[in-house]
Amino acid sequence: MPDPQVLSLAPAPAPTGAGVVASGSGKKRRYSLLTRRDKIVLLVIVGIPVFLDVVFIWGPTLASILFSFTNWQGYGGITAQNFVGVQNYTFLLTQYTLFWPALIHNLMWLGFFVFIASPIGIFFAVLLDREIRGSRFYQNVFYFPVVLSLAVVGIIWELQYAPDGFIDSALGLTKQTNAIDWLGNPSLNIWAVLVAASWRHVGYIMVLYLAGLKSVDPTLREAAAIDGASDVQTFFRVIFPVMAPINVVIVVVTVIESLRAFDLAYIINQGTNGLELLSILITNNSISEASLVGRGSAIAVILLVISLVPITLYLTRVMRSTGE
């Protein structure tokens, strides 16, 4: 690991985004001019937020791990007798009928976002990055759902999917005869919800990717054009590789959004009947219905382990760019 002293004193990395002020090369000197009082002020300013972060985020994260090895019911102290080893985990994997469907739904969510929604968002961004008339208008339309809460998105899409809603009506199906219950059918509803979730996700990815594309050196495109590369070739051979840092962000955002999925399934049917998700099983087991703290926490730990993959990926990138 490089000497952190050198690491943090190195000049700030060259600005990549628009509107970023260029930094001076700066003398490599330590700020040793801080007075004692300044140091105490700094300690308080940083200390309180760190304390809160530890108490309300990292403490609970560790507590989730601890709880997952107990049969604690939510009241009284936790004693040695409460520790049951990996019993909660074996129960989840072998007997709990909702666990595998929930995990599979989360993976479907992830797959749908990674292979369909995010690529559409990137595609829109690439189309709208060129100078075409009305680009601004199209961008506004696609990103509009991003400002809506997922609860509102859920209700808006319920009107599409209801047995007498738009989709069935447009297909000529009626409630009395052969309407498809898009949200009530446990083998269909996850797909219906994924479409609704993508409606919002596509715009989000488009905005992120557009910002990245704007920072690509235009001479790269010109060079590719002179070499006779087609648009598709230019994107995959030239633009996509130099967009590597944004691509990491897209992957991280996409994965994390899929793991966090909760609101949409909850507003539609509390995450039951085909819409089970790990996030919802956690709260259903440990807070809302029962107080099976151990079981919910074991699910939380599984979710934690999965989310550590994108988190580590992202932090590695932060460290690299801070160290540049």
Add this chain to the structure above:
Amino acid sequence: MTATTMAGRPNKRRIRKGRVALHAFLITMSLIWLWPLAWALLNALRPLSDTIKNGSWSWPTTLNLNNFINGFQQANLGYYYLNTLIVVIPAVLIVLIVSSLVAFALTRVRTRINLFLLLMFTAGNLLPPQVIIVPLYYLYNWLPLPHAIADNGRLYDQYIGIILIHVVFQMGFCIFVLSNYMRTLPRELNEAALVDGASLFRTFRSVILPLCAPALAALGTLEFTFIYNDFFWALLLIVTGSKRPITSALNNLQGQFFTDQNVLAAVALMVAVPTIIVYIALQRHFIRGLTLGSTKG
């Protein structure tokens, strides 16, 4: 004949043709994108009796604002807007103040600690909230508070509890963005202030903070939308239905208007109004907020 003119002529025609196809595609997609919202609006403007009589896929006979008026009154929406206001305003202000202070301090603490803390805050913001909700729920129920701050003596079921978790959770993101932003400010500014004999706090307030105005505007807009749109925290950490902010309240309101989808559509649209205003009035800041965290750092 040069290479450019050889390739130029047919290309131009192909480009024009391509442009037409491109616009046709984009217009189609735009219509698809706008449709769910247009449909919700159409339903919200129609009386339920009209929908029942003619089916939802029919030309509306009457369009009026009755569903909006009735929904607003029956759902007591004014009350829920107020609940949201009580949470959102302090939460956004506190998170911006705390984060800019921490980010500033982190630019001064040039040690191993700097990077470590930055990673800690950032990682905390990336965790799915559901990973910490169970212990947090019990912590909120257990931690004693003076009754002057919380009438039940706990963080649970209190606005202060909701504000706190928003601040702590969003802090990670804001510190990350602001510290990246501050690192791009010319270093000489700090030195000049120091030479002028300005104290640390003075440097922060008079030199650094004004320069961060664009970033703060972007983050403020984004955080307003994030916290306004929060469904999860308030659903689980506030149990009294009437205390919930408007987005979480939708969960119960949905049950209340189960029999009248048209009023429900009107209510959902009214809940979305403040975010739609942000979309129209502050979209530049909103978009910059979204992208600040990704294009830099």
